[in-house]
Amino acid sequence: DAGITQSPRYKITETGRQVTLMCHQTWSHSYMFWYRQDLGHGLRLIYYSAAADITDKGEVPDGYVVSRSKTENFPLTLESATRSQTSVYFCASSPGGAGYGYTFGSGTRLTVV
């Protein structure tokens, strides 16, 4: 199906474990983004990518790692999960250019216990 999909939708993990959140888009959009959404903070940018093999830090990158070996995939890895990383994570993509906003995935609700 065309679109942007995230997996898993829900995840519970233990402190210190590594966990990877997946994001896949079928539009060949150049730009992809990872945001986290927390009460009181709104959406905050973790990492973004302008193209395959080009990634850069956003506002809150500490504790996260990304890669983009293929245009369509942009996984986000928490190397050693902490309770402060309990959040809802949204992946988004954009073709770039004026007037184009983001299309968001459905989100992953991550709980670190």
Add this chain to the structure above:
Amino acid sequence: GQNIDQPTEMTATEGAIVQINCTYQTSGFNGLFWYQQHAGEAPTFLSYNVLDGLEEKGRFSSFLSRSKGYSYLLLKELQMKDSASYLCAVRDRENYGQNFVFGPGTRLSVLP
């Protein structure tokens, strides 16, 4: 850096009109977007402004004044399904000019 302010919560009555304000400060303004987010769901695109003035799209309109760093989203003929959070997002020219900074969101409750 960027700073975006929106009211935290608003309440309105079904059939009424409501205006949600957004003020922003940015060094390299490159467009302002409004998104709607229902509880437990992803944000969805509503409107885009890059030039001053009003953009109308059905029951929703969005206004921008770049000199004042101000935008508003106007919702007419409110329906119960309009109960949601409304996010103001500003795009900056830095970092490929594609990153958005989102405001905290305004939670709108539409009452019967």
